Amino acid sequence: MRTYEKPVIQALRSGLMNKFAAATATQRQIRSTIAGVSVDDLVEQYGSPLFVYSERTLRRQFRTIQSAFATRYPDVTFGWSYKTNYLKAICAIFHQEGAMAELVSKMEYDKAKALGIPGKQIILNGPHKPFETLQAAVQDGVTINIDHLDEIEDLELIATQLDRIIPVGLRLNLDAGIQPCWSRFGFNLESGQAKSAVQRIAGSGKLRVNGLHSHIGTYILDPNAYARQVEKMVQFGYEIEAQQGWRMEYLDIGGGFPSRSRLKGAYHAADVLLPSIDEYADAICDALWQTLQPGHTPKLIVESGRAMVDEAGTLITSVCGTKRLPNGTRAYVVDAGVNLLFTSFWYHFQVALAQPVPGAAEPSVLYGPLCMNIDVIDEQISLPPLSRGDRLVISTVGAYNNTQWLQFIEYRPNVVLVAESGDVELIRAAEDLTDLERREHLPPRLALPSNSNLTHLLTQTGGQ
């Protein structure tokens, strides 16, 4: 039996080129498997929506980025940026690959410790390091990068308590030619603020600066920006050495390499736009070799987040409703929205069909399930006529979504990992009401009476 296809009139684009001299693609990609596992089987077992991670991709990305640097510089360490994705299984995979933990809060610190990461394998960054966390970090031998003056004071106090000099790193902010210039973290280099901080530290004699850190932003498309960053950091390191006699043992250049998500407003697809990881490694390591003194090879720490994990994450979502808007536009409601894809405010995702859908594609809107006007996954996407239950496969979503997702209106769904063996493992179970209400307390005086009494109460007060 053949299914009925609604007739549509569509402008004929045959032979027309877009501004990049490429024919306009009207055919949406079909992705019926993720990491070799059928989307239908995944949904049958774990439901929809569903986050799916590929262990193979995680390890491949790590090794690709790691070897790009390790083949160009003798002492490179990666710090896994927890905030990018702190699901335990994801962190464990990167730690197995040799990454340190790069943490920016007490919560992340607790998470890394609970995972069994020793202090020597931890880098503590971020603008909010509670005193107790700093104390624990010092005792644990953590690499600490100071963000502001009050932290210097806290660390001096801890040094006094312990009666020893504490080695510390300084976070710098600097102009590497990237706009906007991130100036809110660390000490500014160009204004002399960083130099004053060093003098302040030297004056008290409680701390010793042994490393420099900076992070110039995220989704940095210009490898040369890193070269400028490295040159400035190395130069400053030698100024510190000349003045205080402290040799830089590490240079931590933060993260920021882009992933294959497309920034909203970007003309080109990621494939056209993104420099390769080798271009970044070249720029960074060349700058190191050109500025470092012969024989001095401080540890290079790289805190790449999104480039490591984004591609490994995929989200399956299902159509729950179809609509025609008053202006004639086709619209779909799917079961995953900005609650799960927080980064959709900045990035366009690749959306594939999990199954072939007959019929001509038309410009459509993809709405999430929230009863909120902001819940839009894609304002304009060409889709064939979908029906309720049809599945879409959204990628690349591994970076920042499973940390910034919201428990808002909906439960958060299952997250699974496809192991290298092809086995599917649950790495975060879907939430239920007990997860949401575990921390809530209802004062006894507000406890509502049983159902029949409640109906009586509502009738008396005029409610329904």
Ligand SMILES: Cc1ncc(COP(=O)(O)O)c(C=O)c1O
């Ligand atoms: C200090 C620090 N390191 C690393 C990262 C990871 O950045 P990305 O995901 O852009 O690689 C961030 C992100 O904001 C950061 O603040």
